[in-house]
Amino acid sequence: MASQREPRHNAGNRMNKVMEGEADEDDFYKTTYGGFMEEEEDNDFDSGQEDSADEVDSDFDRSEVEDEPISDEENGDKPKRRKKGVVTKAYKEPSTVVKKPVKKSEQSVPKHSKPETEDQAKSPEKNRKIDDQDGPMRKSSRRSTATNSLLTSIRRKEQEEKHKKKRESGRKPPVGIRRLTQEELLAEAEKTEKKNLKSLENYQRLEANRKKTMAKKRTFDGPTVKYISTTMTVAPNTNNVDVEKVDSPLTNPDAKNKTSQNFVVFSHDAIFHDTFKWKRSRPRPKPFCVVTNKPARFIDPLTKIPYYDLAAFKKIREAYSLTITELKDGPTR
Known part of the structure; x- marks a missing residue:
């Protein structure tokens, strides 16, 4: 069963x-x-x-x-x-x-x-x-x-063939476009060269016109005189300050004031001498003391009389005081 x-x-x-x-x-x-x-x-x-x-x-x-x-x-x-x-x-x-x-x-x-x-x-x-x-x-x-293993080797070969076909297809021209011959490429290159030459000529012509119309900067070859006026910052001088006469509070000594400065610049020394002509003055004679008859070393600020030393200064002041009293009293009879 x-x-x-x-x-x-x-x-x-x-x-x-x-x-x-x-x-x-x-x-x-x-x-x-x-x-x-x-x-x-x-x-x-x-x-x-x-x-x-x-x-x-x-x-x-x-x-x-x-x-x-x-x-x-x-x-x-x-x-x-x-x-x-x-x-x-x-x-x-x-x-x-x-x-x-x-x-x-x-x-x-x-x-x-x-x-x-x-x-x-x-x-x-x-x-x-x-x-x-x-x-x-x-x-x-x-x-x-x-x-x-056989199937793996077959797949690998197929992949390699696909990659090879892709690389070759990239080099080949697209479908429907014919590859140009050598003669056609040379003719195309000649046309491109002519176009480039024409564009170059137009550019050169436009550049020449631009240079003609451009304003030229005037230059001077000979000697020149320049006048320059500008402003400069100058720190105030606080060394000589009379404390007794100053009523207002002192300002910050670090504060800077602006002042105008004018300069005349000569490019050549010859122009400077030709513009500003002067004669050399003779040297001033040395003053002598009226009391000691020696070269004076000082000048009296009141009488403007040069003197040599302190003794001469006292005699000058005595003579000055006598003269003032005589002028006040009037002439004697």
Whole structure:
């Protein structure tokens, strides 16, 4: 009945979930504590737990009909087939080989499977058969890696060709525009040269007219006389101040007053002498004291009479006082 029965529509759907969980578990063992990688054969760590794990995994592939008791005759007629299960082992040294996740197509499980006894599960041939079943998985992973590398190289070549076409398209003229020949380029350059020469001539003509109309600054080559009038700031002189005569309060001595200054500048000395002519005066004779007949050293501010020393000054003042009294008294008879 099992051979004639149609397979269920949901047969094997749980197996996919188990395999996906196992793939995640493999990634965890690869990255934690330096990685726990599986080896092909590890005879040092074999236990009965592996058999129990295989038995549990094989339950997912059983059909409803397979759960019913099957006679010995049916078992004898059909060959025994080993179920593909998940093998978990103890700690193993990490290896360089990275096991890639298996495709769904390769995770398919035979439709008709039978439960195994404990004696068969513990037989030494079990590990060998499982390793033989892992062979196609490794071959398929290698095949997929080669396919991926081939596809990557093809994509890279396509990208390089696209970039090359873009660079070439940038150099080529746009569609609908014809590239000029050498003769046409030379003719165009000749026309441009003529236009430039005409514009240069117009510019030179306009520049010459501008220079003619521009007012020229008059320059003098000969000798000149300049009159300059300006204002300058002069600090007030506070050295000679009569305190008794000052009624108003003193202003700030640091204050500066403005005053006008006029200058006459001659460019040549000859013009200055020609403009201002004068004769040298004779030197004044040295005054002598009227009392001592010696060169006078002082002048009396009252009488304007030069004198030599203090004795001469007193005699001059005595004579002056006598003269004043005589003028007041009148002439004597």
